[in-house]
Amino acid sequence: MRAHASVLHLDLDAFFAAVEQRDKPSLRGKPVVVGGVGGRGVVSTASYEARAYGVRSAMSTREARARCPHAAYLSGRFDAYRASSAAVMAVLRACSPLVEPLSLDEAFVDLAEAGLPDLELATVTAQAEELRARVHEVTGGLTASVGVASSKFLAKIASDLRKPDGLVVIEPGTELEMLRPMHVSVIPGVGPATVERLRRAGVHTVAELERISQDELVSLVGKALGQGLYHLARAEDDRPVVADREAKSVSVEGTYEHDLTDRPQMTAIVTRQAGEVAKRLRSHGLSGRTVTLKVRLYDFTTLSRSSTLPAPTDDPATIARLARALLTDLDTSGGVRLLGVGVSGLADWIQEDLFATSDEDAGESDQAPADDVPAEPEPDQAGAKWTGTAWSPGMDVVHAEHGRGWVWGAGKGVVTVRFETAETPPGPVRSFRADDPELSRWRPPETEQPDPQ
Structure with missing residues (x-):
């Protein structure tokens, strides 16, 4: 743990939807939903106006339309999102050489490397406010929520406390006082299944979690998660801000000698590829938020569709579910030469059981031509x-x-x-x-x- 609050987490508010509202004046102040627009599509991002009707990320588009039928449902413009993200990351890197992007819309910044005169509370607060103002300026009006604390774990929690367009700085020494009354789901990796296991054990808050021994936690939720929860419940997190990850994404793709035309076959291939991607993620202790499907058609037109989760996952069933939904929205009747599934927005923690789906939904890939290449659109x-x-x-x-x-x-x-x-x-x-x-x-x-x- 650091002696000063010098880890900053910045999260752009309802990023995809906010970019759409910025660029489309008629949608400002109105509900906007970005994601798969077909019957089996999945919501990537919902504006705060849409969230007021109960629309959330990772919800099926069908359910979102039932809750908010008058919203604008858009398929997304990743060129625009990448351009805004690049402008934000440039601002952050001008502040500190240690910037760790987690996805297009969020990043950690190490303020200890920012050349500040000191790391006192007033100084880091002023720096955080300046960053928020610069982000608003370079993006043409987008807002960001920012948290500053003595660790990555706490900075991420802090950035969620006053959304949207908020700033929370956790003063060193007050971490446990802030953390203990919170529900256990505030801890990364604690999804619905883990919440239920802890509830059955009488654990609802972080304070109650803190009173459980490490051995008991391991027996409740498994070794890896149990050990992590034991330390995070005590606000113990010494992970550094890493400027450059070794991989930007993990993906698997295959090129086929004869064009694919059978939809069930393509669905099976995508499912197997999702399983292989999940296997590779787990082997490197990684997870990711954005699932991308890459399709090259018979005429060499290359299409790419993505869906972003509210939290990282390495679950093969979740990755397969989103990849299959993305495939459903594409017209592949003319034939497909290449199929690929990728996961980006990498992190070193997972949000467990996000969809509570069965592992039977995904398997391991047996496709021979598989390479780790970014699933970017052409x-x-x-x-x-x-x-x-x-x-x-x-x-x-x-x-x-x-x-x-x-x-x-x-x-x-x-x-x-x-x-x-x-x-x-x-x-x-x-x-x-x-x-x-x-x-x-x-x-x-x-x-x-x-x-x-």
């Missing part, structure tokens, strides 16, 4: 005619006459576009044929990242 050229089989809700587009906008909805050969950008007021809505030659996908030009100073 972008089309900016302004190129969109050649996919469907227009995705939320996609950036440009029309030769009406200018830039985004896909409001599509189906039955028609695409509806709202013409507006982050710099305009809410714009008009117009519909076109899906194959209108004057309508194409829009991508931002390649630009250098602004100097965060």
Whole structure:
């Protein structure tokens, strides 16, 4: 444990949804849900307006639509998310050379390496406020919740205490006083199954957990988790902030001599690949938040779809479930040359039993051509005619006459576009044929990242 509160955790608030609201004026202040938009889709992020109706990350899109039918359901724009994330990470790295990104929307920062005149409470608080202000500036208005404490564990807890757009600094010496009244689920790795086991043992709060011996905890929840809970219940966490992880993602993909056309076969392959990814994660003591499916079609068009969990997992059934849901939303009727499953947003802890699904849902991969490569999409050229089989809700587009906008909805050969950008007021809505030659996908030009100073 550090003597000063010098570990900062920054978490961008409802990140994907907030980027969509920033770039789509008509959605500001309204419920927005980002994720799989099909019947078997999964919610990646919900705006706070949608959360008021009970919509949560990792919920099925079907349930989300039942709870909040009037929300805007968007498939996501990862170019925009990556650009905003890069701007935020540049700000953090300008502050300290030790920045540990956990995913696109959160990172740890070691303030002990930030060159501050001292690490007293007032100094680190001022630095945290300055970082929040810079993040708001470079992202065009996004907000971040920040926690500062003497360890990574406590800093992450602190950043959750005043969401959204909050700052909590835990003064050294007060950690246990803050931690003890909290429910045990505040500890990373304590999911529904572990909560239930502890409840049966009469343990509900961290204070009650602290009174249990290590041997008893091991017998209740297993060796690895039991030993971890024993130390975290006492606020003991000496993990350093690691600037560069050895791997950005763990993924498995296979290229096939003959195009795949059978959906059950593709589902089985994706399930097996998810199992292999989970096996590799566990062998390295890692977990991840973002599950990505990579598909290369018969015409060499490469598609990538991702879904982000609220907490890291290494569970094969969870990874397989999300990968299969992502596959469901893609049109693969023309044939598939490559399939791949990847997990990114790596961490060294897990959120156990997030979906409480059976291990029977996932198995180990037996695909021969498997490599650890990042499951990144291959972008089309900016302004190129969109050649996919469907227009995705939320996609950036440009029309030769009406200018830039985004896909409001599509189906039955028609695409509806709202013409507006982050710099305009809410714009008009117009519909076109899906194959209108004057309508194409829009991508931002390649630009250098602004100097965060």
